[in-house]
Structures are given as structure tokens and as C-alpha cells.
Amino acid sequence: MAEQSIISPENLVYKKTEVMTDRELHYCPGCGHGTAHRMLAEAIDELGIQSETIGVAPVGCSVLAYYYLNVDMQEAAHGRAPAVATGIKRVLPEKYVFTYQGDGDLAAIGTSETIHACNRGENILIVFINNGIYGMTGGQMAPTTLPGMKSSTCPMGRDVKTMGNPLKITELVAQLPGTYYVTRQSVHTPGNARKARRAMKKALEYQKENKGTCLVEVVSNCPSGWKMNPVDSNKWMEENMFPFYPLGDIKVPGKGLVNGGKDGR
């Protein structure tokens, strides 16, 4: 069969969803932010809720998420996305509202907003991109940086005696009565990306039930901040991030905490 005959409109099985704009992404080569955006956009596409969805962008590398996600978007001050999303959802309760936040945004400067929005049970989806570092500002240590992990502000590796312990904020908010569905995913392989898309889709569907906050963490890479090539960064993530931040559901509707909420298995 001639190759030409395969490439025709009726055989098209995958292209960039229209819930993303055609704009080129500014992210570094191989950065998981691009795939995470697309999995979220595909979830919105599959549910057919593009015109009913409002997103809140963070400060961090994904500060320009509103250029790429083809839905109504609002930018929030650093860490304040859950507070802004609270306001939007309360005024427009029939809309699907999400935040998209990095670990510095969500678990450092925005810790208070994250915890209180989750504790109030705001009926929003929080998408949390945990790459264990402040990517945007030059790879500084974040609350999520692993013990021993190097960053520009802990070049010898994070020493927990002086720099404190990494914060598992996802396990933490899973304990709060306001959260409904809490899960940890990744987007670095086709299988993981598909699972992350399903998790975000489920979380958006739960918003119709008005039962509380859903949080989908995506453990992701930062090749530039970690000073690795993208393929090695994904391998390093599997070997080092996943043992500390295990993938899987942490709190499931109807069942509550999985494994006592200790980790994602």
C-alpha cells in the first residue's frame, strides 16, 4: 500500500486538541508542562465543556498557560489561584473551574490558599505540577525538593537537618474533609499520560456533584532546573521522584483514603 493513502482525513486518529490554541509553547524541550496542558485540554474536549470551563493560571513557568489553553482563563498572583478560583466558582457555580499550579506556587507561597480552599471544600479542580523545583526562576529549592536533591540554592543537595523536610502536600490535603478526589499521576509515558487524562476527566465530572475539592498532582520533570537532558530527566524522575511521591489514587469518592492516605498506592 502506498504511504500516501494512509495520510488522509478519514484516517486521522490523533492531533492537537482544539481546546489548545495553535500557539507554540515556550517551555524547554521535553518539559512535562506541555503534555500536562494537553491532557487537561483533552479531558475538557472529551467532556465537551470547553465553553463552560474557566481556568486560573499561576506564577511559575506555566504563567502563560492562558496562551495555550483555549478556554476562559484568569491569571492569579503567585500562589493565589485557589482563592481566585473560589471567587469564580462561587459567582458562576455552573462553570467548571480549575487551577493549574506548580509546586513553588501551590506548596510554598500558596500553601495557605491551597490548604484553606481544600479544607473549605471549594468545588474546583486543582492541577498540581510537582517538579520538585522552582523552574521559572532558575532552579531554586522548593518545599517539594527531595532529600539530597541538588538545586541552585542547595548545590550540595538538600540537607533536611538545616533545610527541612519535603512537603507531601497532596497527602496532607487528602486528610482534609473538604477534598473529594485526590490522586497523583505523571505524563512522561503514553500510558501514564492517558491515565492522567482520565484522572482529570473524572475530577471535572465530579464537579457536577458539588462534593468538594479535587486535586490531581502530576509528578513532572524540569530538565533545565535538574540540569539533565529530557530523556534522562524522565528516568531520574522514575528512579527518584516516584519512590518519594508514589503514583496512584490517594483519596477516592465513596472509599475515602486509600492505604490510610500515606501514599498513592
Place this chain on the structure above:
Amino acid sequence: MAAKGDIIIDIERCKGCQVCLDACPKDVLEMSKKVNAKGYQYTVKVNSDCTGCANCAIVCPDAVIKVYRVK
């Protein structure tokens, strides 16, 4: 056996990250020797074993791959 799938790579948008190479079960993809206008090596097809599984396209952070499959 005749090929079942094929892809179109928007080479000018490729950033040469190579994440798609690992994701392909049929070793269809390699990096070019040349670079695109941005200065990145880009993904090229090196055989016609593509099944149209879309693995490469799903993991591509920049969504530069379109996938076709004979149904």
C-alpha cells in the same frame, strides 16, 4: 505486511527532546542530522513500520505529531 499507520511531524515545531523516540514500540523515529530553523535536531521517520498507535504524539510535549491509521 502493508503499513497500517503513518505520522506527520511538524519539524519546525520540534524541539528535539527525543521523548517520542522511547515511546515508539516500532522504532520508527530517529533524530535528524540537520537542524530546524530554531536550531534543534528534529524527529524523522526511519522505517515504515508505524502502526498508528499514537504513543509518540501523546508524549510529545509540543504536540508536533499528527497520527493516521487505516481503520
